[in-house]
Amino acid sequence: MDMFDRHESTTRKVFRLLVLLTALANAGGNALILLFYRPILSLVGAPLPIDIFSFTFVCGFSFTVGILAFIIFRNPEGNIPLVLAIILGKGVYAAFTFYFYYLGELHWFYRVFGVWDSCYTVIFLLFLIHLLSPDLTKLNSGAVLPGVDPTPRTKKAVIIYFSMSGNGTRAVQRVKAGLAAEGYQVEDRLIQVGQREQALFRFPFQQPLAFLRIMLRAIFRIPVAIQPLGLAADHDFDLIVVESQTWFIGMSAPVEAVFQDPANRAAFAGRDVAVVNVCRGLWRRPQAMLVRRIEAYGGHVIGARAFANPGREPIRTFSLFFFLGAGGVGKPAFLRGILTPQFLSAAALEQLEQFGAALARRLPAPAAHALPQARLGGV
């Protein structure tokens, strides 16, 4: 077990203990309150409930939440929907408690439960963040997984990418160099946007409001037509690398278009695939989109790397907008001294080259994982 695993394990332990605590507090506490509400309310100086039905109902609901929490404690990964249900339940309870407290209609004793539930809403949200997509965390730790494609290696790879400003091209070239250093023959394929929209996706922007149009399309995930990828189902590449830039917190439209064309499904089915994300700063969602798109087409993601442009925030974000607006680096000239670079750092490029080499050296598919039918697109 390495440092990374131990860190995860400790975090998981702490969360499970917190979940157990609320399970006991909710289930045990409400059972006690139901049995001893007269002495307890008298002790804290709270009035007896006017509507005993509602009081009992709320206690019963809260008791049930405790049971749900205990189920989560037993198997967090297997009960993600319950985590969501508890987030909603506790969040709503806390919101209503505070609402009536601030209206002056609730004794302070009940606010304790509101504080408890608001804290636990945050705790469960954090736990959810911890639990979701552990495969991506593993990939982001630097792991290159063993291959899954059982057919003999051809030592040929193809890199599929789209780059407007050239940042992605630079990244791809270094992955290519790393693969080539380990004896791979590498072909790179720049995705070509369809004729009708080609002018829109050209940098520096040439069409009026091009940036705004691309931004809105990216936010609402409006697909773009691309020219056929030309990757046959029986291609002889033993590795596919897909590179994508971040466009408004998602993968770039031309790369996504590859996975919106069912004709490309067979080319990915059962193959070893690696992904590279290049961005200003946000890469998690674009990476998750790309990985899940590849998996939906039957590809097996064996490695993932994401790199952000160098520089400190917030000037890095403003520099990006100046770059996109002005159509080049170092513009406007009077801000040249503070604008941050729009291309990956030398260190990041070096790591990408190492990534390429690591992909080439990936372990072969274990026999147990062999999927001879996979390349038929039957995954």
Place this chain on the structure above:
Amino acid sequence: MELLRPPIGGMTIEPFRHLLRLLELPPDQLWASFSLLAGLVIACELVRIVLGTALPLSRLAHVIVCLFTFAFQALVLAFVLVYAALHHPGRGWINLGIALALYVLWYLTGELTRLVRKDSEGADLGFMALGALITFLAGLIAAVVC
């Protein structure tokens, strides 16, 4: 329409009136207002980060992520600063301080996620700065004018 009138006429709108009143940042209920906005800011940031890896192919989830990255919170806080200045003139500068505290809380919430997930991006200070431009520009104008 006649059938619908009685239930619509009897609809509960009192809570929404109370919530709107809290958005005025009234001096007598400042802590309640702050709690409400703090809850909103924390929830938006955590939902955004949850959706960083969840529902990656959902268009709706993506739109929510884009909104919660900065636009929604920034616009709500800008509205609050203007609305509060209109209802309680002379408190614009105090309200700007409250908005600043909320931005700090927003940032800390994002950074907190780094503790629970090693590959979390944390808060996005870049987009938050864009949001701050919207919020504080509106707040400054409101503070000066009102």
